[in-house]
Amino acid sequence: MTTVLISGLGLIGSSIARIMKKSDVQPTILGDDPNDDTGQFLLGQGIIDERVTLLKAASRADIIVLAGPVSVIIKQLAQLTTVELKQNVLVTDVGSTKMQVMATAKRLQKRQIAFMGGHPMAGSHKTGGRAGREDLFDHATYFIVDGSQTPAQTAQFKACLKPAQLRWVNVSAEAHDGLVSEISHVPHVLAANLVNTADHQLKHDAVGLSAAAGGFKSATRIAGADPTMWTAIMLSNSEAISDQLTTYMAQLKEIQSAIEAHDADKIYQFFEHAKTVRERLDQEGETQ
Numbered sequence: 471m472t473t474v475l476i477s478g479l480g481l482i483g484s485s486i487a488r489i490m491k492k493s494d495v496q497p498t499i500l501g502d503d504p505n506d507d508t509g510q511f512l513l514g515q516g517i518i519d520e521r522v523t524l525l526k527a528a529s530r531a532d533i534i535v536l537a538g539p540v541s542v543i544i545k546q547l548a549q550l551t552t553v554e555l556k557q558n559v560l561v562t563d564v565g566s567t568k569m570q571v572m573a574t575a576k577r578l579q580k581r582q583i584a585f586m587g588g589h590p591m592a593g594s595h596k597t598g599g600r601a602g603r604e605d606l607f608d609h610a611t612y613f614i615v616d617g618s619q620t621p622a623q624t625a626q627f628k629a630c631l632k633p634a635q636l637r638w639v640n641v642s643a644e645a646h647d648g649l650v651s652e653i654s655h656v657p658h659v660l661a662a663n664l665v666n667t668a669d670h671q672l673k674h675d676a677v678g679l680s681a682a683a684g685g686f687k688s689a690t691r692i693a694g695a696d697p698t699m700w701t702a703i704m705l706s707n708s709e710a711i712s713d714q715l716t717t718y719m720a721q722l723k724e725i726q727s728a729i730e731a732h733d734a735d736k737i738y739q740f741f742e743h744a745k746t747v748r749e750r751l752d753q754e755g756e757t758q
C-alpha cells in the first residue's frame with residue numbers, strides 16, 4: 471500500500487489527489503493545508519483520506535508532494551531535513567520555478583533523501599481545492615528535473631498519475647526556468663499589464679473596459695490568477711523574467727516604429743508570423 475502526503479491542497483495539489491485516486495496504485499492520501507474549508511471539503515468528498523500536518527505525518531509517507539506556493543515549497547524543503555522520513559521516501563514538488571527549488575533540495579539529498587523536481591504544465595487562473603479537477607492535467611506536459619531519485623521512484627510517481635496520460639519531459643533546472651519564463655511567466659506579466667494599463671487609461675470613460683470583446687478577455691484571462699502565487703514565481707525567477715522583458719520591450723518598440731512609419735509590409739509580416747505559429751500550436755494540441 472502506497473501512502474502519498476500532499477502539502478498544499480489547492481488547484482494543483484487537489485487535482486493530483488483526484489488523479490491519484492483514479493490510478494491503479496490506489497494510494498492512501500494524507501492531505502496538509504492550513505485552509506480548513508479546503509481540507510474539510512476534500513475529506514468529505516473522499517479525495518483525501520486524512521487531514522494531517524506535513525511535519526507530523528511526513529514519516530508515514532512513501533511519496534511527499536509539495537504543492538503550495540513556491541515560497542512555501544522552499545521553506546518546507548528546509549523543514550523536512552529536521553524530521554524522520556522513511557528511508558525510501560520520494561519528495562517531489564509542483565512549483566512553477568525549479569532553480570531555487572533544486573538548490574534548496576540539495577539539503578535533503580545530503581541526508582540521503584530522494585528529491586525529484588516536478589512541474590505540470592497545466593492549470594488555470596482558478597485557485598483552491600474546490601477548483602481542482604481529475605482531468606486538469608489530461609495529455610499535458612509534466613516537466614521532471616532529476617534530483618537524486620531512483621528510476622523505481624520515478625516509475626512509482628508516474629504510475630500514480632497514469633490516468634492523466636501525461637507527456638513526461640526531462641529538463642535541467644536552468645533550461646526549465648528559461649523556457650517557462652518565456653511561455654508562462656512573461657505572458658502573465660503582460661496580461662496583468664494589459665489589464666492595469668487599460669483600467670488606468672479608461673478610468674474616466676463611462677463605457678470603458680465594459681465594452682471589451684472576447685479578444686481582450688481571452689488575451690487577459692490569466693490576469694485573474696492568484697497574486698500570492700505569481701509574486702512568489704516572479705521573486706523566484708526574476709533574472710530570466712527580467713531578461714525576457716528587455717527583449718520584449720525592444721520588439722514592441724520595433725512594431726511601434728513600423729506602425730508610426732506606416733510600414734505595411736513590416737506590420738503584415740508581424741501579424742502573419744504570429745498567426746502561423748499560433749495556428750501550429752492549436753494543430754499540435756489536436757494531435758496530442
Ligand SMILES: NC(=O)C1=CN([C@@H]2O[C@H](COP(=O)(O)OP(=O)(O)OC[C@H]3O[C@@H](n4cnc5c(N)ncnc54)[C@H](O)[C@@H]3O)[C@@H](O)[C@H]2O)C=CC1
Binds near residue numbers: 481503504565596703
Ligand atoms: N495554478 C496553476 O495553474 C499552476 C500552479 N503551479 C504551481 O503549483 C503550486 C500551487 O499552485 P495552485 O494549486 O494553483 O495554488 P492554490 O492557491 O490553488 O493552492 C495553494 C494551496 O497551498 C496552501 N498553502 C499555503 N501555505 C501553505 C503551507 N504553509 N502549508 C501547506 N499548504 C499551504 C493554500 O492554503 C492553498 O490551498 C504553486 O507552486 C504554483 O507555482 C504549477 C502548475 C500550474
Ligand SMILES: O=C(O)C(=O)Cc1ccc(O)cc1
Binds near residue numbers: 565566590592594654
Ligand atoms: O491558466 C493557465 O492557462 C496557465 O497557464 C496555468 C499555469 C500556471 C502556472 C504554471 O506554472 C503552469 C500553468
